[in-house]
Amino acid sequence: MQKIAVIGAGTMGNGIAHVFAQYGFTVSLVDIDRSLLDKALQQIGKNLDRQVGKAVITEEQKKKALSLLTPFTDMAAGVAEADLVVEAATENTAIKLKIFSQLDELAPAGAILASNTSSISITRIAAATRRPEKVIGMHFMNPVPVMKLVEIINGYATAKAVTDTIAALTLKLGKTPCVAADYPGFIANRILMPMINEAICSLYENVADAPTIDTVMKLGMAHPMGPLQLADFIGLDVCLSILKVLHEGFGQPKYAPCPLLVNMVTAGKLGVKSGEGFYRY
Numbered sequence: 001m002q003k004i005a006v007i008g009a010g011t012m013g014n015g016i017a018h019v020f021a022q023y024g025f026t027v028s029l030v031d032i033d034r035s036l037l038d039k040a041l042q043q044i045g046k047n048l049d050r051q052v053g054k055a056v057i058t059e060e061q062k063k064k065a066l067s068l069l070t071p072f073t074d075m076a077a078g079v080a081e082a083d084l085v086v087e088a089a090t091e092n093t094a095i096k097l098k099i100f101s102q103l104d105e106l107a108p109a110g111a112i113l114a115s116n117t118s119s120i121s122i123t124r125i126a127a128a129t130r131r132p133e134k135v136i137g138m139h140f141m142n143p144v145p146v147m148k149l150v151e152i153i154n155g156y157a158t159a160k161a162v163t164d165t166i167a168a169l170t171l172k173l174g175k176t177p178c179v180a181a182d183y184p185g186f187i188a189n190r191i192l193m194p195m196i197n198e199a200i201c202s203l204y205e206n207v208a209d210a211p212t213i214d215t216v217m218k219l220g221m222a223h224p225m226g227p228l229q230l231a232d233f234i235g236l237d238v239c240l241s242i243l244k245v246l247h248e249g250f251g252q253p254k255y256a257p258c259p260l261l262v263n264m265v266t267a268g269k270l271g272v273k274s275g276e277g278f279y280r281y
């Protein structure tokens with residue numbers, strides 16, 4: 001496992017590419033949008049500089065990491081020699097299914113195809129390919145260079161050898177693998193999103209204002225960010241879409257998205273990326 005292709009140059013894709021290159025893997029970063037690729041390479045450079053500044057890596061290691069990264073706008077060229085493809089495109093089922101059916105055509109027959117999806121069924125994604133035993137979830141957390149978890153999701157058909165390979169690879173990235181079965185929200189979001197939703201409901205019901213709710217969870221539970229600040233950081237549209245997956249998947253009212261969250265997303269208040277959510281940026 002040496003050649004990695006990462007599909008999608010957004011925040012998660014550039015973080016995943018960064019970490020693989022930092023740990024000595026050859027990385028093809030693929031995106032149809034040339035300007036996004038340029039922005040991603042700049043962002044990776046800045047984040048590597050930050051790590052040099054904190055003495056996490058040396059200037060030499062930074063240069064080596066940058067030399068291992070190649071951008072591609074052509075998916076066929078980007079994945080042609082990949083041992084592993086990690087898809088980190090938009091969190092949209094139709095787009096992911098299309099990408100996986102293309103990857104199945106274009107990547108070497110032996111390549112493992114992983115998705116960084118936060119909530120779409122791996123079994124469903126795998127069914128878009130003719131190699132469902134080689135399809136797996138590899139869910140990184142944001143910011144990828146900092147967060148130590150990779151949630152590994154076994155689809156219905158994922159082969160045990162593939163899970164073992166991906167778990168061993170995760171350790172080589174200095175991260176801890178946690179394996180989950182393919183049910184809505186897996187582990188991370190099944191637990192995180194109801195907490196965020198409850199924080200939003202607390203605000204909606206005027207239990208307290210946003211900074212007070214966040215302060216309780218930061219100081220009382222030692223969370224690095226309060227749930228409302230974290231929701232802004234993740235994106236309120238992403239939170240809403242994951243809650244819908246939980247609500248539909250389990251059919252239980254406890255997962256129903258708070259009406260305030262629905263209203264904010266409808267109004268375009270998506271958090272950090274739109275400049276306003278529970279806070280202004």
Ligand code: CAA
Binds near residue numbers: 048147
């Ligand atoms: N690349 C490299 N290093 C980075 C970085 C990046 N993109 N972002 C931050 N860092 C480093 C900083 O250099 C700093 O390093 P030191 O500890 O060595 O000083 C460290 O991370 C902390 O950064 P800051 O001092 O700038 O800021 P902070 O102390 O406020 O920490 C944070 C920022 C790490 C984001 C912290 O607030 C945190 O852990 N927040 C919670 C993050 C979280 O819960 N993520 C999961 C979201 S859910 C998800 O991703 C999955 C999903 O499906 C929705």
